[in-house]
Amino acid sequence: xxxxxxxxxxxxxxxxxxxxxxxxxxxxxxxxxxxxxxxxxxxxxxxxxxxxxxxxxxxxxxxxxxxxxxxxxxxxxxxxxxxxxxxxxxxxxxxxxxxxxxxxxxxxxxxxxxxxxxxxxxxxxxxxxxxxxxxxxxxxxxxxxxxxxxxxxxxxxxxxxxxxxxxxxxxxxxxxxxxxxxxxxxxxxxxxxxxxxxxxxxxxxxxxxxxxxxxxxxxxxxxxxxxxxxxxxxxxxxxxxxxxxxxxxxxxxxxxxxxxxxxxxxxxxxxxxxxxxxxxxxxxxxxxxxxxxxxxxxxxxxxxxxxxxxxxxxxxxxxxxxxxxxxxxxxxxxxxxxxxxxxxxxxxxxxxxxxxxxxxxxxxxxxxxxxxxxxxxxxxxxxxxxxxxxxx
Amino acid sequence: xxxxxxxxxxxxxxxxxxxxxxxxxxxxxxxxxxxxxxxxxxxxxxxxxxxxxxxxxxxxxxxxxxxxxxxxxxxxxxxxxxxxxxxxxxxxxxxxxxxxxxxxxxxxxxxxxxxxxxxxxxxxxxxxxxxxxxxxxxxxxx
Numbered sequence: 001x002x003x004x005x006x007x008x009x010x011x012x013x014x015x016x017x018x019x020x021x022x023x024x025x026x027x028x029x030x031x032x033x034x035x036x037x038x039x040x041x042x043x044x045x046x047x048x049x050x051x052x053x054x055x056x057x058x059x060x061x062x063x064x065x066x067x068x069x070x071x072x073x074x075x076x077x078x079x080x081x082x083x084x085x086x087x088x089x090x091x092x093x094x095x096x097x098x099x100x101x102x103x104x105x106x107x108x109x110x111x112x113x114x115x116x117x118x119x120x121x122x123x124x125x126x127x128x129x130x131x132x133x134x135x136x137x138x139x140x141x142x143x144x145x146x147x148x149x150x151x152x153x154x155x156x157x158x159x160x161x162x163x164x165x166x167x168x169x170x171x172x173x174x175x176x177x178x179x180x181x182x183x184x185x186x187x188x189x190x191x192x193x194x195x196x197x198x199x200x201x202x203x204x205x206x207x208x209x210x211x212x213x214x215x216x217x218x219x220x221x222x223x224x225x226x227x228x229x230x231x232x233x234x235x236x237x238x239x240x241x242x243x244x245x246x247x248x249x250x251x252x253x254x255x256x257x258x259x260x261x262x263x264x265x266x267x268x269x270x271x272x273x274x275x276x277x278x279x280x281x282x283x284x285x286x287x288x289x290x291x292x293x294x295x296x297x298x299x300x301x302x303x304x305x306x307x308x309x310x311x312x313x314x315x316x317x318x319x320x321x322x323x324x325x326x327x328x329x330x331x332x333x334x335x336x337x338x339x340x341x342x343x344x345x346x347x348x349x350x351x352x353x354x355x356x357x358x359x360x361x362x363x364x365x366x367x368x369x370x371x372x373x374x375x376x377x378x379x380x381x382x383x384x385x386x387x388x389x390x391x392x
Numbered sequence: 393x394x395x396x397x398x399x400x401x402x403x404x405x406x407x408x409x410x411x412x413x414x415x416x417x418x419x420x421x422x423x424x425x426x427x428x429x430x431x432x433x434x435x436x437x438x439x440x441x442x443x444x445x446x447x448x449x450x451x452x453x454x455x456x457x458x459x460x461x462x463x464x465x466x467x468x469x470x471x472x473x474x475x476x477x478x479x480x481x482x483x484x485x486x487x488x489x490x491x492x493x494x495x496x497x498x499x500x501x502x503x504x505x506x507x508x509x510x511x512x513x514x515x516x517x518x519x520x521x522x523x524x525x526x527x528x529x530x531x532x533x534x
Binding site: 145 | 396397400452456458468470472474480482484493510520
């Protein structure tokens with residue numbers, strides 16, 4: 001496999017853009033990624049476009065990638081549509097990475113775009129539910145429920161097992177809302193207090209509204225290229241040290257294997273030749289804020305049940321030793337599901353280059369991780385896990 | 393009135409019968425799963441045989457949801473129930489159990505009922521399995 005570098009990134013702000021179509025959300029992200037790299041449309045040899053809900057919510061059932069890219073002046077080249085739930089964009093990045101790593105092309109584009117706001121929240125929630133296996137969606141399973149009580153994470157049970165409190169659950173939301181308040185691209189830019197998060201209305205017990213990522217529109221893009229081609233572009237290359245994609249495993253109740261977030265991260269660390277201690281920043285999948293506490297231990301950042309301590313000890317805050325979700329994460333920056341994986345990559349690239357403005361991590365991070373996941377299967381696991389490690 | 397995923401449940405057709413789930417057991421490693429699959433997820437054997445399961449269970453986890461996709465009335469209970477045969481299944485909770493905190497307790501005995509998916513115009517005509525506390529009254533919703 002060849003070394004692969006990210007040489008250009010761009011993002012559309014996340015938020016509610018009722019008047020915009022998918023292609024209008026994607027265009028600024030693609031344009032800015034090209035501009036960032038100093039690349040032209042003709043440099044792009046292949047493109048992968050991630051999107052999850054554009055069929056059900058926007059009515060564009062097929063060829064979303066071709067539609068979105070033609071609008072941005074990109075056509076004729078191979079375009080691959082990627083639907084992989086909330087990890088669609090990370091999966092698109094893996095496709096672009098693999099094209100370059102394999103030697104098939106020198107320059108590839110990955111795009112993620114999602115438009116979830118359609119003026120009807122119940123419809124948006126219904127579409128999100130359909131990202132789970134139909135048998136579950138038909139019974140009214142929702143992602144909020146899955147985080148609250150599903151055996152794969154069961155946050156409610158952690159309150160018994162670890163002694164975590166509702167205030168502990170609120171800590172990642174508070175930390176990330178502060179980061180989001182410094183991010184001009186973020187959907188929610190109000191720094192929250194523990195009291196505000198705890199006292200917001202209950203969505204699915206024990207999760208409150210301000211612990212949940214919200215319905216969001218947005219887009220992000222990244223241009224990746226071979227080591228040799230990197231010299232053609234304007235930016236300092238950020239290297240993809242590993243780009244790992246796994247699917248959920250069927251888990252019987254007596255399953256003793258590590259959960260799939262853990263095993264995916266383990267492969268990513270091994271391929272990158274680093275360990276959790278070497279990470280200088282992490283963007284992770286806090287679709288529900290308290291999930292961040294579980295992901296700390298699954299990514300090896302702390303031991304069992306120690307998640308809240310990482311925030312109490314200011315290790316994962318912006319000024320800490322290992323800042324987590326400097327962008328604001330899914331809850332503050334926003335979670336336009338098919339764009340999120342690349343929004344994470346954009347943030348890490350900006351941080352590693354020193355372009356993150358008031359939320360810049362100092363000293364500049366040299367090794368970072370993006371962790372993205374999505375979907376839910378009857379086999380009692382999420383459907384998709386993606387973990388990418390970047391190095392300068 | 394139709395049955396959601398008819399392959400997943402056996403409804404009572406005669407007096408004295410009780411409804412149950414239809415899962416399958418692996419001939420080779422004895423894993424029991426629900427819903428059915430042709431290949432055993434544990435040993436990958438292809439000798440899966442249908443069995444009746446889930447007439448009763450133990451409440452594994454539960455929550456009250458205050459938001460829902462279209463066609464579900466909030467608030468409503470959502471739960472996982474651990475069956476004596478092995479599987480842990482996602483389930484809604486039957487109407488015999490009023491929605492409120494402190495009503496359900498993890499670890500309590502549950503039994504299976506067949507009921508409309510939700511008491512809403514969209515879902516009233518779709519029947520599915522649900523669980524209720526074993527102690528709940530047997531008055532059936534028709």
